[in-house]
Amino acid sequence: MKKFSWLSYWSLILSIFSMPFLFALMYGIIRIHPYFGYFLVSLSIILSLIFGFMAISKSMERNSLATLAIIISIGSGAFFIFALLMSQMSGPTG
DSSP, X not given: OOBOOHHHHHHHHXXXXXXXXXXXXXXXXXXXXXXXXXXXXXXXXXXXHHHHHHHHHOTTBOSHHHHHHHHHHHHHHHHHHHHHHHHTTTSOOO
16 A cells, blocks of 8 residues: 655655745744755755655655655745845946
8 A cells, every 4th residue: 555654645745845045034923044045945845855765766656745745845946046046136347
């Protein structure tokens, strides 16, 4: 019988965790150093992808949660990179 394991659940939790944490950092709800916060966001996205791919590769695991977590974390990663690139566009010119 196929079921979900801790890999699927942690992958989903970490993929959902990254964006609210990023918005809390941007709007000053969480008071930590920005570089450490960006490191935590990128670490949660990377760990979510690793756990998701590990869960998909297991044969006795249902793949729906892991697939959803991978899709969410790829979207979160793209938004995170886009937000970092757009924040650099308002810098001084010249």
